[in-house]
Amino acid sequence: MQEKRYDFEVAVIGAGPAGLAAAIAARRQGAKKVIIIERDTAPGGILQQCIHAGFGLSYFQKELTGPEYAGRFIKQAKEEGVELLLDSMVLNIEEDGTILCSNPGKGLVYVRAGAVVLAMGCRERTRFNLRIPGTRPAGVYTAGAAQRLINRQNEMVGKKVVILGSGDIGMIMARRMTLEGAKVEAVVEIMDYLAGLTRNKVQCLDDFDIPLLLGHTVTRITGEYRVEGVWIAQVDEHRRPDLSTERFIACDTLLLSVGLLPENELTRAAGIRMSAATNGPMINQYMQTSRADIFACGNVVHVNDLADNVSAESELAGRSAARYVLEGFPKRNREIPCTAGSGIRYVCPQMLSVREEEDADCKEDQGDGRKIEGCGTITGDREEIRLYFRVKAPGAKTTLTAWCGGRVIAERTVRRVNPGEMEHIDIHAEILTGAEDTEITVEAREVG
Amino acid sequence: MREQEIICTICPAGCHIQVSGQGQDIKSIEGYSCPRGKEYAENEFLCPVRTLTTTVKVDGAEEPLLAVRTAKPIPKSKLFECMDIIRKERFRVPIEQYQVLIKDLAGTGIDLIACSERKGDPYDI
Numbered sequence: 145m146q147e148k149r150y151d152f153e154v155a156v157i158g159a160g161p162a163g164l165a166a167a168i169a170a171r172r173q174g175a176k177k178v179i180i181i182e183r184d185t186a187p188g189g190i191l192q193q194c195i196h197a198g199f200g201l202s203y204f205q206k207e208l209t210g211p212e213y214a215g216r217f218i219k220q221a222k223e224e225g226v227e228l229l230l231d232s233m234v235l236n237i238e239e240d241g242t243i244l245c246s247n248p249g250k251g252l253v254y255v256r257a258g259a260v261v262l263a264m265g266c267r268e269r270t271r272f273n274l275r276i277p278g279t280r281p282a283g284v285y286t287a288g289a290a291q292r293l294i295n296r297q298n299e300m301v302g303k304k305v306v307i308l309g310s311g312d313i314g315m316i317m318a319r320r321m322t323l324e325g326a327k328v329e330a331v332v333e334i335m336d337y338l339a340g341l342t343r344n345k346v347q348c349l350d351d352f353d354i355p356l357l358l359g360h361t362v363t364r365i366t367g368e369y370r371v372e373g374v375w376i377a378q379v380d381e382h383r384r385p386d387l388s389t390e391r392f393i394a395c396d397t398l399l400l401s402v403g404l405l406p407e408n409e410l411t412r413a414a415g416i417r418m419s420a421a422t423n424g425p426m427i428n429q430y431m432q433t434s435r436a437d438i439f440a441c442g443n444v445v446h447v448n449d450l451a452d453n454v455s456a457e458s459e460l461a462g463r464s465a466a467r468y469v470l471e472g473f474p475k476r477n478r479e480i481p482c483t484a485g486s487g488i489r490y491v492c493p494q495m496l497s498v499r500e501e502e503d504a505d506c507k508e509d510q511g512d513g514r515k516i517e518g519c520g521t522i523t524g525d526r527e528e529i530r531l532y533f534r535v536k537a538p539g540a541k542t543t544l545t546a547w548c549g550g551r552v553i554a555e556r557t558v559r560r561v562n563p564g565e566m567e568h569i570d571i572h573a574e575i576l577t578g579a580e581d582t583e584i585t586v587e588a589r590e591v592g
Numbered sequence: 593m594r595e596q597e598i599i600c601t602i603c604p605a606g607c608h609i610q611v612s613g614q615g616q617d618i619k620s621i622e623g624y625s626c627p628r629g630k631e632y633a634e635n636e637f638l639c640p641v642r643t644l645t646t647t648v649k650v651d652g653a654e655e656p657l658l659a660v661r662t663a664k665p666i667p668k669s670k671l672f673e674c675m676d677i678i679r680k681e682r683f684r685v686p687i688e689q690y691q692v693l694i695k696d697l698a699g700t701g702i703d704l705i706a707c708s709e710r711k712g713d714p715y716d717i
């Protein structure tokens with residue numbers, strides 16, 4: 145079989161909202177040859193199956209469905225001359241930035257790129273990840289797989305349904321299955337709070353009187369060929385099921401909506417430093433990974449609940465990748481870690497890159513009090529660096545604080561927090577001037 | 593008197609708003625934090641509406657289904673009636689984005705429109 149070789153300035157892996165936004169931004173930043181490599185037969189990523197509305201409220205100030213939201217980026221990518229290689233699964237990223245992928249028509253394809261953007265999204269946790277006991281009948285699906293079957297492939301998955309997990313996908317599927325004529329017996333959630341967005345509880349469960357059972361879990365699955373029912377029980381404070389409360393719900397289908405895992409086989413194989421908290425690559429404020437020529441964005445970095453956030457951070461990744469190829473910036477320099485303080489699960493970016501005093505292109509204070517590139521400053525892509533994070537538990541009015549070397553560098557009070565809704569805090573790059581051997585910590589404190 | 597607690601879904605703050613009234617008459621409304629929330633709670637109390645999103649069968653395209661939605665929100669009480677109508681329909685390519693597929697869906701005065709176009713080019717959505 146003949147090998148195909150192509151040369152590009154920026155190559156993006158994955159044509160979901162993250163990859164599309166990154167590729168468009170790379171072109172607008174001046175990169176001439178930009179390609180997206182996608183394993184699916186159409187661009188759009190997971191949004192092709194997210195036919196519900198709820199996208200674009202912050203990015204376009206307009207509520208769009210998933211296909212409409214993705215469609216806007218697909219159109220822009222086309223207009224900007226981004227090339228698209230579909231039906232092509234990336235298998236490996238070599239040390240010199242060559243991407244190896246396989247395509248049914250072309251065979252093995254090598255794409256050599258000056259900078260690579262990882263935008264592979266995530267996959268769902270399965271029954272195996274949860275270790276639910278019982279038989280192994282047909283009728284157990286992850287919610288996203290069921291969503292794809294129903295919304296793209298015209299295959300209905302069941303008639304009487306129990307959903308485990310109150311994440312957004314689970315709730316959206318509860319409504320979808322109900323509208324398609326199925327009966328959703330319950331949505332079962334092990335935590336004592338909702339995992340997804342409140343608006344989804346209102347519009348997907350309450351609207352259809354679907355019971356939400358908090359503090360419960362599925363203890364067993366029964367059925368020989370097809371699911372015949374599940375046993376559920378309350379859990380104690382350590383989230384262990386209390387078997388004295390076990391009861392049976394007859395159903396033919398169990399949907400699992402129990403979390404997503406960033407899809408990082410390629411990242412690990414490329415030897416990129418990973419975060420144990422997010423299961424994604426560690427990145428700095430330019431969305432740059434520990435390998436200077438590889439950038440990452442979207443769900444591959446951390447699981448996002450809003451596609452709008454994905455688009456914004458992916459543009460940054462695309463711009464950075466183009467700048468890396470065109471200007472050799474950002475270089476990797478000394479790094480300040482950003483860590484999760486009390487009440488916080490993780491912070492992203494995990495590190496901020498600082499330019500050293502000795503930098504050749506260091507320019508001194510310009511007299512207006514603002515330092516520009518170099519001089520031990522952190523030079524964000526914008527003046528403000530946005531730290532994204534998740535809290536550990538829901539709370540009422542909460543103060544979110546970013547500390548650096550014993551100083552408060554940013555603070556914000558929000559009316560309520562929820563682990564299902566990503567929070568952010570903006571820090572001014574200049575504040576960190578001269579920050580040495582220190583770290584930035586984000587903390588959440590409930591104030592009543 | 594009818595009393596209802598409405599969770600505002602306009603923004604992530606998710607204010608709990610208490611509304612009480614009778615028929616088309618609102619007596620009291622409390623717990624909102626901004627005018628948009630107040631308006632939302634009023635509408636939700638008097639006539640809750642939702643945008644219906646679903647799929648229709650399409651012939652002649654690579655994929656068998658096309659995402660569709662109502663052009664505007666429709667009364668919540670009409671959701672299932674609309675689904676019954678939509679389920680029976682079949683369409684053929686080419687379909688433009690935002691093309692009207694069903695006019696005046698279930699007498700709501702609101703049309704069912706295509707969320708994406710369907711042609712042959714794989715770069716098209």
Ligand SMILES: Cc1cc2nc3c(=O)[nH]c(=O)nc-3n(C[C@H](O)[C@H](O)[C@H](O)COP(=O)(O)OP(=O)(O)OC[C@H]3O[C@@H](n4cnc5c(N)ncnc54)[C@H](O)[C@@H]3O)c2cc1C
Pocket residue numbers: 157158159160161162163181182183184188189190191194196197198199200232233234235263264265266288291312313316407410441442443444447448449450451452454
């Ligand atoms: C069911 C569901 C409902 C959601 N609802 C909302 C909502 O209402 N509002 C909202 O704002 N957000 C919502 N989100 C979140 C939002 O959709 C995601 O955050 C966003 O789609 C993530 O974009 P992405 O590009 O990172 O990943 P994806 O969209 O998953 O795209 C990743 C792409 O990479 C490709 N890929 C992966 N590995 C390879 C490889 N090795 N080679 C080639 N290609 C590869 C995949 O095929 C895929 O196309 C929802 C998400 C889900 C799953």
Ligand code: SF4
Pocket residue numbers: 600601602603604605606607624625626627628629630
């Ligand atoms: S009332 Fe205003 S602040 Fe409260 S949830 Fe609604 S829109 Fe948001």
